[in-house]
Amino acid sequence: MMFVMTGESGDPTILIIDDERTFADTLAKRLSMRGIDCAVAYDAYAGLALVAERSFTGLVLDLRLPDLDGCEVLRRIMRLHPGLPVVILTGHGTEDDERECMKNGARAFLNKPVDLARLVQLLAQNESGDP
Amino acid sequence: MSLSLREVVHAVWPRFWRASSKRYSYLTFTDYRPMWLLMCGLLSASCLLPLIIHAITDYGLSRKTVEREERLRTERLASNARRSTAHFLQERLDALAFTAHNVGIEALGSPSQMAEVLSLLKQDFGGFTDIGLVDDSARQVSYSGPYDLIGVDYGDQEWFNQCRAHGTFISEVYRGHRDEPHIVIAVATAAPNGTYFALRATLDTSRLIGILAPYAPADQDDVFLMSRTGVVQTPSRRYGKVLEEALLKVPPFSDRTESYSGVDPHGVPVTMGYAYLTSAGSETPFILVLSRPRTETIVFLSQLRTNRVLVVVASSLFIILVITVTSSFMFNRLYDADRVKGGALLSMQETSRLASLGRLSTGVAHEINNPLAVINESAGYIKDLLTMERHGGHHDELVEQVDAILDSVQRCGAITTGLLGFAREMNLHLKPVRLEDLIDRVLSFHRKEAEYRGISVSLDVAEDVPSIVSDPGRLQQIFLNLIGNAFQAMDTGDSLTIKVRNNEPDKVRVDVSDTGCGIPREYIQRVFEPFFTTKVERQGTGLGLAITYNLIRKLGGEIKVKSKVGEGTTFTVVLPVARGEEDVDEGVAG
Numbered sequence: 001m002m003f004v005m006t007g008e009s010g011d012p013t014i015l016i017i018d019d020e021r022t023f024a025d026t027l028a029k030r031l032s033m034r035g036i037d038c039a040v041a042y043d044a045y046a047g048l049a050l051v052a053e054r055s056f057t058g059l060v061l062d063l064r065l066p067d068l069d070g071c072e073v074l075r076r077i078m079r080l081h082p083g084l085p086v087v088i089l090t091g092h093g094t095e096d097d098e099r100e101c102m103k104n105g106a107r108a109f110l111n112k113p114v115d116l117a118r119l120v121q122l123l124a125q126n127e128s129g130d131p
Numbered sequence: 132m133s134l135s136l137r138e139v140v141h142a143v144w145p146r147f148w149r150a151s152s153k154r155y156s157y158l159t160f161t162d163y164r165p166m167w168l169l170m171c172g173l174l175s176a177s178c179l180l181p182l183i184i185h186a187i188t189d190y191g192l193s194r195k196t197v198e199r200e201e202r203l204r205t206e207r208l209a210s211n212a213r214r215s216t217a218h219f220l221q222e223r224l225d226a227l228a229f230t231a232h233n234v235g236i237e238a239l240g241s242p243s244q245m246a247e248v249l250s251l252l253k254q255d256f257g258g259f260t261d262i263g264l265v266d267d268s269a270r271q272v273s274y275s276g277p278y279d280l281i282g283v284d285y286g287d288q289e290w291f292n293q294c295r296a297h298g299t300f301i302s303e304v305y306r307g308h309r310d311e312p313h314i315v316i317a318v319a320t321a322a323p324n325g326t327y328f329a330l331r332a333t334l335d336t337s338r339l340i341g342i343l344a345p346y347a348p349a350d351q352d353d354v355f356l357m358s359r360t361g362v363v364q365t366p367s368r369r370y371g372k373v374l375e376e377a378l379l380k381v382p383p384f385s386d387r388t389e390s391y392s393g394v395d396p397h398g399v400p401v402t403m404g405y406a407y408l409t410s411a412g413s414e415t416p417f418i419l420v421l422s423r424p425r426t427e428t429i430v431f432l433s434q435l436r437t438n439r440v441l442v443v444v445a446s447s448l449f450i451i452l453v454i455t456v457t458s459s460f461m462f463n464r465l466y467d468a469d470r471v472k473g474g475a476l477l478s479m480q481e482t483s484r485l486a487s488l489g490r491l492s493t494g495v496a497h498e499i500n501n502p503l504a505v506i507n508e509s510a511g512y513i514k515d516l517l518t519m520e521r522h523g524g525h526h527d528e529l530v531e532q533v534d535a536i537l538d539s540v541q542r543c544g545a546i547t548t549g550l551l552g553f554a555r556e557m558n559l560h561l562k563p564v565r566l567e568d569l570i571d572r573v574l575s576f577h578r579k580e581a582e583y584r585g586i587s588v589s590l591d592v593a594e595d596v597p598s599i600v601s602d603p604g605r606l607q608q609i610f611l612n613l614i615g616n617a618f619q620a621m622d623t624g625d626s627l628t629i630k631v632r633n634n635e636p637d638k639v640r641v642d643v644s645d646t647g648c649g650i651p652r653e654y655i656q657r658v659f660e661p662f663f664t665t666k667v668e669r670q671g672t673g674l675g676l677a678i679t680y681n682l683i684r685k686l687g688g689e690i691k692v693k694s695k696v697g698e699g700t701t702f703t704v705v706l707p708v709a710r711g712e713e714d715v716d717e718g719v720a721g
Binding site for chain 2: 020022023026027029030033091092111112113114116
C-alpha cells in the first residue's frame, strides 16, 4: 500500500513513511505548502521500494509500522543510501529506541506531535548538509 | 576468647524472640517462636527419652543383681551355719552310739567306768555335761555328772519312748532339773541279754553358741536356733530371749536352705536365711535362723541411684544446651536470610510497581500522542489554509481536516474510556449462564474468518458442566478478547480448541488453546499488563488482556497462561459456579 503525492514544484524530495494516513497526508500537504515536495508511504516495504526507485533528499520515518520495525527500515535505508538525512518521528519513542536510531545514522529523533517549523528547519539543514 | 554475656544469651536464646510481631508473607514461618520451641522440644525429647529409659532400666537391673547377690550370700552363710550345727550334734550322737556299742552295758553300769567315759567324752569331744544309763524300765541305773540323778525315773518323759522308737533322740533346749539351758541327746541300743537300754547325755549349749557366733560377724547380724514350735533356743540379738517365744514367725518347712528379703518385726529391712536342721537323715527340733540387716545394700543402692540421677541430669542439661544453641543458630540464620530475602522482595515489588507505572505512562503517552499528532497537523493545516493561501474556496478540505480532528479526538476518548473502564468499579448483572451457548455465540463472530483463513475451531464441553451464575456481558467480553487474541496469533492450518470442564467442585475450567505463534518466555509475565503488546499492527490498545484479567478477577475467577513459541498458547480461565461475595481490589493489574 502506498500513496505518492507529487508536489507543485516538481519531483518529491522528502519521503514520509507513516501508517497513520491522515497524519502522513496532512504533514505532506503542509510541507509542500512550504515548498518542500513530499512522497508518502503507509508501510515499510512501500517506503523501501520508493527509496530504491527514486532519490530523496530526506526521510521522515515512524518507528511503529505494521510490517517492519522502524529501526530495521532505518538500517536498510542506510545500507542503500548512507548519509541520507533521516528524521525519526514517533508517537512515543523510548530512550533505547533513540539510542538505537542515532547509532544507526538517524539525524534527529522527534516525538509526536511535532512543531512543523522545527521539522522544516531540520529538513532544510538536511538538504543543505546533503553531499 | 572472651564472650560477653549478651553474646552467650544470644547463642542460646533466639534473636527473633522479641522481634516485632509483624507477619510478612515472605517469611518461612508465620511465627518462628512456636517452630523453634517445637524443634527444641522434639529434639530434646528424642534424645532424653532413651537416656532416661536406659538409666531407669539399668538401675533396676543393678538393683536386682545386688539383691540377688545379697540373698545368695546370706543363703551360703546360713547353709554353712546349718552344716556346722548339724555336724556338732551328729558328732555327739555318734560318740554316744560308739560308747554304747563298745563299752557295753555291764561296764557302763559301774559308776567309776561311767565317770571315765564322761571324762573321755569331755576331753575328746567337749560339750558334754553328764551322762547316764537308762534301763528298760526307764530308770537311770548309772550316772556320772555334777548332779545326783541315780534312780531317777524317766518313764513319764517323751524322749525315752521316742528314743526307743527311732534309735536316737535330740531334745529342744530346756532348763529341766538344773535350771541351766541344755540339750538332751540319747541313743537306744539292745543289750546282749536282749533287753533295751538307752545312753543319755546332756549337752551344754555354750559350745553350740560358740559354733554359731562366727556366722554373725557384724554387730547387726543375728544367727540363732529356734525350735519348730517357735521358741528361741540360743541367744538372739534381736528376736527374743532364750526359751521365750521368738518375735519371728516359724518359717515354712523346706528341706534346703532358704533366703528372702523383707522387713523384720522391728521394721528393719533384712535379708533372712533359714534351714530346718536334720541330723543323720532324721529331724531335729531346730531351725537355724540367720538375719542380716540390709543397711549396706540400701546405702549402696541409694548412692547408685543418686549417681544415675546426677549423670542423667548433667547429660540432659548438656544435650538441651547443645540442642538449644544449635536450633537458635539455625533459626537465627533462617530468620536473617528471610529478612534479607524479604527486604529484596519488597524493593523488587516497589521496582516492579514503578516499572509497571512507567510502562503504563509510556503506553498512554504513545496511544494518545498519535491522535494528538494528527490533530496537530490537521489544525496546523487549517491554519495554513486560512493564513497562507490568499484565495478561499477550501471548504471541502477544511471539512476533511475538521473530521480528521474529530476522529482523533474520538480515538483519544476511546483510550481514556478504556483506561477508566479498566480501573473503575463495574456493576455486575448476575444470572445463570450456559457457557456452551455463550462461547458458541462468541465463536460465531469468527466463523467466517476461520473458514476464510483455514483455521479449524472446536468446542468441547463435558456433559457434567453446570450452568454458572455470572455476568454474561462480562463473560462475552472475556471470551471475545481471548478468542480474538487466539485468531490474531494463528495462521492458515492452525487450530483453536476450547475445552470446558468441571474438574473441581463449584468451579468450571475453560481452556482456550491455539496452535499459533506462542508468546516468548520473557513476555509471559507481562501479558496481563496494560498497554503491553507485541502486535506490530495497530490493532487494539494493548489493554485487552489487562481488562480480561480484571474482569475475571471481578467475577471471582482466575486466569493463567501457558505458552511455547511456535507451538501455541493456552489461556486457562477458572470460574466459580456461584459468584461469591468477595471483594476484588480495584485498579490496574500488574
